[in-house]
Amino acid sequence: MSDRVLDVKNLSIDIPLAEGMLHAVDGIDIHVDKGETLCIVGESGCGKSLTSLAVMDLLPKKAIRRLERLDLAGASILDYSEQQMSDIRGSKMGMIFQEPMTSLNPAFTIGNQMVETLQRHRNMNRVAARDLAKRMLEKVGITAADQRLNQYPHQLSGGLRQRVMIAMTLLCEPELIIADEPTTALDVTIQAQILLLLQELQSEFDMGLILITHDLGVVARIATRVAVMYAGQIVEQGTVKQIFDNPMHPYTRGLMRCIPVPGKTKPGEPLGSIPGMVPSLVGKFTGCRFAERCDHVTDACRQSDIELRAESGETQSYRCIIDAKEMAKVA
Amino acid sequence: MSAVMIDAKNVTRNFSISRGMFRGKQILRAVSGVDLTVKKGEVLALVGESGCGKTTLAKIILGLLPQTTGSVDLCGQSIMDLPRLELARTIQPIFQDPYSSLNPRKTIGSIIGLPMRVQGVEDSVTIRRKVEKTMDLVGLAARHYNAYPNQLSGGQRQRVAIARALVNRPQIVVCDEPTSALDVSVQSQILNLLTDLRKELNLTYIIISHNLAVVEHIATRVAVMYLGRLVEEAETSILFNNPHHPYTRALLESVLTPEPDLGIPDTQLGASYPNPIDPPSGCAFHPRCAQVMPHCAMTPPSSNNVNGRFVECHIYNGDSAENAD
Amino acid sequence: MPITDEVKLADESKLDSLTKKIRGHQGMIIGSVIVFAVIAIALLAPLLAPHDPYEQDLMKRLLPPFWDSRGSWEHIFGTDHLGRDYLSRLIYGARISLLIGIGAALISGLIGTIMGVMAGYFGGRVDMVVTFLITVRLSMPVVLVALAVVAIVGGSLQVVITVLGLLLWDRFAVVMRSSTLQIRSMDYVAAAQAVGCSVSRVLMTEVMPNVVNNLIVITTIEIAHAIILEAALSFLGLGVQPPLPSWGLMVSEGKDMMLFEPWLITIPGVALFLLVLAINLMGDGVRDITAPENRN
Numbered sequence: 001m002s003d004r005v006l007d008v009k010n011l012s013i014d015i016p017l018a019e020g021m022l023h024a025v026d027g028i029d030i031h032v033d034k035g036e037t038l039c040i041v042g043e044s045g046c047g048k049s050l051t052s053l054a055v056m057d058l059l060p061k062k063a064i065r066r067l068e069r070l071d072l073a074g075a076s077i078l079d080y081s082e083q084q085m086s087d088i089r090g091s092k093m094g095m096i097f098q099e100p101m102t103s104l105n106p107a108f109t110i111g112n113q114m115v116e117t118l119q120r121h122r123n124m125n126r127v128a129a130r131d132l133a134k135r136m137l138e139k140v141g142i143t144a145a146d147q148r149l150n151q152y153p154h155q156l157s158g159g160l161r162q163r164v165m166i167a168m169t170l171l172c173e174p175e176l177i178i179a180d181e182p183t184t185a186l187d188v189t190i191q192a193q194i195l196l197l198l199q200e201l202q203s204e205f206d207m208g209l210i211l212i213t214h215d216l217g218v219v220a221r222i223a224t225r226v227a228v229m230y231a232g233q234i235v236e237q238g239t240v241k242q243i244f245d246n247p248m249h250p251y252t253r254g255l256m257r258c259i260p261v262p263g264k265t266k267p268g269e270p271l272g273s274i275p276g277m278v279p280s281l282v283g284k285f286t287g288c289r290f291a292e293r294c295d296h297v298t299d300a301c302r303q304s305d306i307e308l309r310a311e312s313g314e315t316q317s318y319r320c321i322i323d324a325k326e327m328a329k330v331a
Numbered sequence: 332m333s334a335v336m337i338d339a340k341n342v343t344r345n346f347s348i349s350r351g352m353f354r355g356k357q358i359l360r361a362v363s364g365v366d367l368t369v370k371k372g373e374v375l376a377l378v379g380e381s382g383c384g385k386t387t388l389a390k391i392i393l394g395l396l397p398q399t400t401g402s403v404d405l406c407g408q409s410i411m412d413l414p415r416l417e418l419a420r421t422i423q424p425i426f427q428d429p430y431s432s433l434n435p436r437k438t439i440g441s442i443i444g445l446p447m448r449v450q451g452v453e454d455s456v457t458i459r460r461k462v463e464k465t466m467d468l469v470g471l472a473a474r475h476y477n478a479y480p481n482q483l484s485g486g487q488r489q490r491v492a493i494a495r496a497l498v499n500r501p502q503i504v505v506c507d508e509p510t511s512a513l514d515v516s517v518q519s520q521i522l523n524l525l526t527d528l529r530k531e532l533n534l535t536y537i538i539i540s541h542n543l544a545v546v547e548h549i550a551t552r553v554a555v556m557y558l559g560r561l562v563e564e565a566e567t568s569i570l571f572n573n574p575h576h577p578y579t580r581a582l583l584e585s586v587l588t589p590e591p592d593l594g595i596p597d598t599q600l601g602a603s604y605p606n607p608i609d610p611p612s613g614c615a616f617h618p619r620c621a622q623v624m625p626h627c628a629m630t631p632p633s634s635n636n637v638n639g640r641f642v643e644c645h646i647y648n649g650d651s652a653e654n655a656d
Numbered sequence: 657m658p659i660t661d662e663v664k665l666a667d668e669s670k671l672d673s674l675t676k677k678i679r680g681h682q683g684m685i686i687g688s689v690i691v692f693a694v695i696a697i698a699l700l701a702p703l704l705a706p707h708d709p710y711e712q713d714l715m716k717r718l719l720p721p722f723w724d725s726r727g728s729w730e731h732i733f734g735t736d737h738l739g740r741d742y743l744s745r746l747i748y749g750a751r752i753s754l755l756i757g758i759g760a761a762l763i764s765g766l767i768g769t770i771m772g773v774m775a776g777y778f779g780g781r782v783d784m785v786v787t788f789l790i791t792v793r794l795s796m797p798v799v800l801v802a803l804a805v806v807a808i809v810g811g812s813l814q815v816v817i818t819v820l821g822l823l824l825w826d827r828f829a830v831v832m833r834s835s836t837l838q839i840r841s842m843d844y845v846a847a848a849q850a851v852g853c854s855v856s857r858v859l860m861t862e863v864m865p866n867v868v869n870n871l872i873v874i875t876t877i878e879i880a881h882a883i884i885l886e887a888a889l890s891f892l893g894l895g896v897q898p899p900l901p902s903w904g905l906m907v908s909e910g911k912d913m914m915l916f917e918p919w920l921i922t923i924p925g926v927a928l929f930l931l932v933l934a935i936n937l938m939g940d941g942v943r944d945i946t947a948p949e950n951r952n
Contacts (some may be wrong), residue, residue: 217589221590222595256589272519395846419852
């Protein structure tokens with residue numbers, strides 16, 4: 001489909017450790033279309049950040065990436081060399097990280113870094129580049145843009161820095177933006193502003209947006225589609241309404257029960273919880289990875305790997321042997 | 332009427348910030364004229380964003396930092412008069428980061444047992460027994476007694492921190508973002524634990540959190556801070572249902588609940604960000620206020636304390652001609 | 657209260673995991689072997705040395721080591737210009753090097769650690785004073801000052817150890833200060849204060865155990881540093897006085913005969929090099945192994 005900005009098929013990431021091979025990500029498929037926001041949600045260690053690094057080919061050297069398909073705006077970038085990847089990173093694919101202080105070079109001014117990006121990727125001259133940079137800063141809501149261009153990252157607050165990051169990412173009008181926990185380190189009020197900004201810019205530039213987060217509230221408000229990751233696999237995916245109105249996978253359901261919602265959960269009542277811990281992914285693992293923590297586990301769950309299942313015609317799929325009708329009956 | 336556990340009056344804490352060799356010093360008013368009262372069994376939530384002073388205020392109440400002016404009384408006694416050991420028996424902290432709140436070179440048993448040893452208990456059998464009892468209370472398996480912190484998960488470490496705080500059965504516990512650094516599925520366990528412990532041990536909590544959903548769930552009263560000042564305080568349900576101060580409103584609007592149809596709110600706060608060293612004139616919030624009035628920039632608002640509800644805003648202190656909401 | 661988390665504790669005993677770690681660290685093994693060998697040699701000097709290191713025999717001066725055609729097994733490393741057995745002098749020299757290295761490091765370590773930890777923990781004026789003292793010390797040329805002191809007071813083993821000890825504390829202070837600053841900001845220090853620990857208790861039980869790693873590394877560096885400095889001082893004639901068999905002195909005494917009797921300087925030179933290298937390797941290894949991150 002010409003609207004498909006990113007198409008990833010069968011991504012696996014293995015990391016060799018002293019104690020064995022860590023199968024950090026195991027055969028996941030993700031896709032994003034123009035104007036769509038895919039939220040990858042999961043807890044620490046589920047592999048969501050590694051997935052985004054794999055798409056950008058920024059995995060640590062030791063990591064082994066295996067993919068059947070990796071298409072960006074219809075063109076395969078699976079076998080791109082480092083030089084080719086470096087050309088599209090920052091121009092066709094933008095990335096926004098959690099901590100803008102580490103992704104902005106503290107030794108150069110904002111203006112310097114933005115102009116450099118434009119010179120490199122769009123071959124612009126200094127004057128034109130600086131002008132575009134200024135307009136982009138204004139677009140992301142930064143006042144006194146001229147002065148900001150002359151400032152260094154440490155002179156800006158966290159929220160401002162993240163806006164600068166977004167502005168920098170947009171400079172080359174990328175097809176796809178991957179944002180990894182872009183607002184986790186920010187204050188709550190700033191978080192809302194940054195997310196609103198991202199949403200507005202996404203629709204204006206008709207980009208695909210992948211937003212990685214552990215915060216289900218963020219997911220609910222900004223996502224078009226959701227992929228829930230657990231222990232290196234996607235355990236459920238669907239539209240945002242499907243996931244929140246009718247979560248199928250026991251892990252998704254468990255997560256939903258853990259969160260207090262003002263107005264919905266009764267204050268003082270115990271919150272739901274998911275007992276146990278994520279299993280070790282070192283070495284071969286057969287069966288459902290959530291088995292040890294699941295209320296509905298049976299022996300069959302441990303015997304063979306579970307595939308994603310979807311009811312016919314449904315866009316929501318989940319990785320469990322219990323079928324939809326049974327799942328509807330179960331708590 | 333419940334006993335007053337914490338009575339803070341007009342607490343101010345200033346820091347001297349050096350602006351470089353030749354530019355002299357500037358005053359950072361981290362906490363400015365805060366009055367706070369906490370009764371037994373209450374859970375008071377201190378909310379606010381970075382730079383609001385909530386952590387500094389918590390440290391003052393814990394006795395870890397002296398106030399510049401003002402007084403703090405714990406259980407009727409001035410904090411300055413309380414000897415170190417008695418202070419430790421009265422009030423204890425639980426910190427945010429389970430990875431930096433435990434000494435990596437000590438065993439779990441040693442960490443939890445420290446408060447007892449400091450209080451003078453020498454018999455190791457007594458210590459071990461009480462430590463194991465407290466470990467059980469917080470849901471830690473006894474076999475972790477000789478483990479080291481880096482062998483435990485984040486949730487387990489936080490339980491160790493809770494056990495350490497509770498081993499001497501204090502009256503007041505100050506929790507600084509007790510679950511922010513934890514995964515969602517672990518957060519709920521720790522929150523449930525904290526609630527159960529409060530009932531079981533008859534504790535009084537001060538909870539610092541930026542997560543308003545959590546606050547709404549476990550706090551009885553909420554105090555909102557902005558740039559060192561207390562701008563609003565009320566019972567939780569009253570505050571959440573009918574916030575007065577525009578900042579509180581913006582804060583509550585910013586809470587992203589997992590409800591897909593609601594989209595992302597526009598809090599109208601503008602892009603300027605407050606600088607604690609050089610705060611705005613008049614009402615510190617006025618540059619970002621959606622309901623700002625001309626005199627907000629000139630005079631600081633006086634406070635209005637009615638029916639256990641405190642708010643510091645020109646809209647509510649009868650100074651203004653109009654009354655919003 | 658439901659116990660919900662599982663953790664796999666090490667099934668192996670502490671000793672097993674320790675030996676596993678040591679075996680994995682080849683540098684440390686080599687270093688430690690050499691260091692312990694030198695210590696053993698120094699301790700057992702009377703038993704190991706084939707001759708009296710001070711006994712002169714002018715008929716047998718400047719005999720080459722055993723690998724030379726003119727050498728003999730009676731004097732394995734040959735003799736010096738006064739006919740003293742070189743191997744015996746080397747063996748007894750180990751004592752001097754070790755004494756000076758460890759002695760100076762102990763004194764400077766004590767001074768520097770106290771200053772650094774105080775500065776890092778208390779900050780403010782204490783930090784200002786300590787930083788000033790460090791700056792003053794750093795602007796002094798160590799060797800010249802040492803020379804001056806020795807020239808006035810006279811050279812001897814005790815003087816050298818004291819002088820070096822009083823001069824080499826700066827790196828201890830700097831490293832301990834920054835380590836302490838880092839630990840100071842940790843929540844477990846605040847927790848210990850909240851629990852009621854006195855300042856001294858916090859310093860001893862919370863701060864020190866966590867800065868000791870860096871202390872070990874710096875101590876090994878400074879031991880090596882002191883050994884080399886003493887060698888330099890003795891070489892210049894203002895360290896340990898003859899007839900003590902300091903390795904530095906041996907090099908000094910042999911420098912005039914360097915061209916034709918090179919073993920006079922190469923043998924003590926190699927000994928110094930090996931000892932210093934070994935100390936550093938061992939220090940690195942000990943630090944790596946005892947780091948809490950490596951625990952299981």
